[in-house]
Amino acid sequence: LHLLIVDLERELTGLHDAARELLRRNFVPLAIAGVRRVAFYPFGETAEAAYSAMEGLGFELIGIVDDSEAKQGLRFHGLRVDAPSTLAALAPEAVIVTTAVLQDRILARLAELQVPGVRIHTL
Numbered sequence: 001l002h003l004l005i006v007d008l009e010r011e012l013t014g015l016h017d018a019a020r021e022l023l024r025r026n027f028v029p030l031a032i033a034g035v036r037r038v039a040f041y042p043f044g045e046t047a048e049a050a051y052s053a054m055e056g057l058g059f060e061l062i063g064i065v066d067d068s069e070a071k072q073g074l075r076f077h078g079l080r081v082d083a084p085s086t087l088a089a090l091a092p093e094a095v096i097v098t099t100a101v102l103q104d105r106i107l108a109r110l111a112e113l114q115v116p117g118v119r120i121h122t123l
Contacts, residue, residue: 019049020052020053023049023050023053024057026123027050027053027096027121030096031058033119035093035094036058037093038095038121039061039062039090039094039095040061040063040096041064041095041097041106042068042099043065043068046098047064048076051076061077061079063086063092064076064079064082065081065083065084066082084110084113085113087110087115093117093118094119094121095115095119096123100122100123103122107122
């Protein structure tokens with residue numbers, strides 16, 4: 001059992017490293033375009049992986065939003081999770097959609113919010 005746990009840990013570490021590298025490559029065009037101030041939408045496990053992947057690319061995470069009232073008010077790396085309606089006040093240069101599963105719903109919600117001048121970046 002111990003050997004299986006060790007093998008599982010190695011496999012999970014390898015998967016995490018591969019995911020982080022894929023996310024970093026996904027973020028490079030934003031960094032090259034000069035984007036610095038970003039917000040995440042929504043809050044979840046992918047947001048944590050995206051935050052890790054942003055390291056060293058010059059981004060500043062200025063906010064994180066989620067539709068779920070249960071998640072609003074939680075803390076994420078010193079930031080409070082807020083409602084999507086706060087995006088305009090945050091004035092990000094880009095909103096990074098940190099989900100693949102709910103991507104269509106998030107994109108529709110962002111279109112409703114009409115936050116001017118903000119890039120929408122999907123993973």
